Amino acid sequence: MNSAISSPRELSYDIVIVGSGAGGGTVAKELSDLCAKGFKIALLELGPRFKPEDNTREELPMARQYYFNSGGFQTTTQDMTLAFAKGLGGSTNVYTGVTFKLPESAVKKWNVPDITLEDLDPRMDKYLKENGAHLEDENNINKNNQLFKAGCEKLGWHVDQFQINTRNCIGLGTCNLGCARGAKQGTAVVQIPQAERNGVEVITHCKVERIEGNTVVATVNGSSPDEYRISAKKIILCAGAINTPAILMRSFGEKFNPVIGRYLTCHPAMIMAADHEVEVNGTEGPPKNYYSDQFVKKDRFLLESCMYFPFSFARNLIGFGADVDDLVHRYPHLQMVIALVLDEAYAHNRVSINSKGEAQVHYKLDTKIQQAFVKASRATARLMFSAGASRVHVPGANHFFIKPNEVTRLDEVINEKQFKLGQTTIASAHLMGGCRMGESADNSVTNSWGKVHGHKHLYVADGSLFPSCSEVNPYLTIMALADRVAEGVRKDILSEYL
Amino acid sequence: MGINTKTALFLTGYKANLFESLQNSLVPRSKGFTPLQKQQSKDLVNRLLDDQSESSKRKLALFFILIDLLAVLTNGKTFIKLKDENKNALLQSLFDSPIGLFRKGFWGINTLARMGVYGQKELHAEIGYRLRSNNHE
Secondary structure, eight states, X not given: OOGGGSSOSEEEXXXXXXXXXXXXXHHHHHHGGGGGGTOOEEEEOSSOOOOGGGOOOOHHHHHHHHBGGGGOEEOTTSXXXXXXXXXXXXXXXXXXXXXXXXXXXXXXXXOOTTOOHHHHHHHHHHHHHHTTEEOOOGGGOOHHHHHHHHHHHHHTOOOEXXXXXXXXXXXXXXXXXXXXXSOBOOTTTTHHHHHHHTTOEEEOXXXXXXXXXXXXXXXXXXXXXXXXXXXXXXXXXXXXXXHHHHHHHHHHOTTSSTTTTBSOBOOOEEEEEXXXXXOOOTTSSOSOOEEEOTTHHHHOEXXXXXXXXXXXXXXXXXXXXXXHHHHHTTGGGEEEEEEEEXXXXXXXXXXXXXXXXXXXXXOOOOHHHHHHHHHHHHHHHHHHHHTTOSEEEOTTBSSSOBOGGGGGGHHHHBOXXXXXXXXXXXXXXXXXXXXXXXXXXXXXXXXXXXXXXXXXXXXXXXXXGOSSOOSSOOHHHHHHHHHHHHHHHHHHHHHHHO | OOOOOSSOOSSOHHHHXXXXXXXXXXXXXXXXXXXXXXXXXXXXXXHHHHTSOHHHHHHXXXXXXXXXXXXXXXXXXXXXGSOHHHHHHHHHHHHTOSSHHHHHHHHHHHHHHHHHHHTOGGGHHHHTOOOOXXXXX
């Protein structure tokens, strides 16, 4: 526990930032120079501060350490799990560092006045540089990624390499379990240390219960509930697309804004695997390097190379019995691909709170999403066979292993009738929306500077601001928006209090 | 990492025995488990469930009851006492059920069964999962 809070239970700051992921870490760094002008800033984080040397890279213990519900937070319909993280650095501790700029198509769809690529581009460029985003050297690209690229190229599909944000990475391959080298350039490595050097106070193990006026009511390090009252001139919520709406609802009720918690999008995803005669050893080296947007416009899914650990992989296999054991025991020979559906933003997909004030997520995997998954299964099977797979396992197929001689009739083998919710493991790690930006309180929670409508001192700066999905991995976009929110907060606080 | 003892463990007594029987059908590799591996499997599942909501645990407990109920209705015996082929047939009917809730309940148990097996780091060498050395040059 931070020594600054060991004695008084009433704390006072000028700015309090709640959450330390891509949004909170960015805001903390961007505002930290205000400390030199005498402003007091606190960064509150629910989880602990991790050190690279504490990372054992063991799958289940690390999943439990970093993720909410060990990475298995279920939606209320129990057909999708959500992965989002806690601890200083938030979900930037556990992403693979995949760095995409927000595409123009997504900005247009957002349709928020002032939110333009002209505004966001320089901000994204700043963080590309700050986070060391780069194209991985070809010599470090592993076989799993090479197969993805080769498969796409043989089919004539567009395939490209994305940047990853690492420095001095030695390719341990366990990025989703946190980085044991501190090579991944998340906010705990880049932005938060800079903020702390400039004077921002970090308070870990701090669970924010609610906001009362200008006061954050919190529990710190297992203290009695509501024991800490942290007042601030400006409060910036960066707890992510699930927890930021939940905090607002606990504070002001579920109806304080007509769209609070709503329009949640999440890029529902599924993982598919192929068995190759040759060794693939996909866990060695950076796990992800390539993507194909071949089907984005028409079928609304994005394909990316990926690699998951034994249980995370096994849980994606459809069915049970000897076939599952058979495929898992081919682990070193497995190629893996993830399909992310670019889901539409609907009001019924939302965060709410239960009687205990805990967040719950309501999300309907509608027919359109299921159809996209079936098409993604077919496309992935083609890609994998094109890369030389000896057998392929994908959702929606009428048998466990698809063989190369079935490649000409994949439309028949993989079909919508066979794709049943509850049979397929569908997961999401890109949580967006719930406090969407916009012009008025009738259809948005904040304005385009992240200021909550009707609340002069309250801001949001995380993925919950997205009016609809980002169509790509979202962290860089979150940082760009957080940068913009920080700019607005700076202007506001300087004009109001200096 | 020790098991949190603040809340009651989910897999104990009959539920633990039923889970082991289900796991043997769902993930046949578990049939060859040593007593230590069996215990580790249950520990992993209990640890995960410790993080889950009471509501999730209640639903899981109900699904265990449903499985036994279906076993009795279709075969006159509880699941543990069924022959392997009857166990597989019952599980297949849940996996492919027209009722979404049954498929989701099956998915939950299937996932836990796999976690109890492939979540054991002692089995990783057997399946060829290797961690690259942290001192890699």
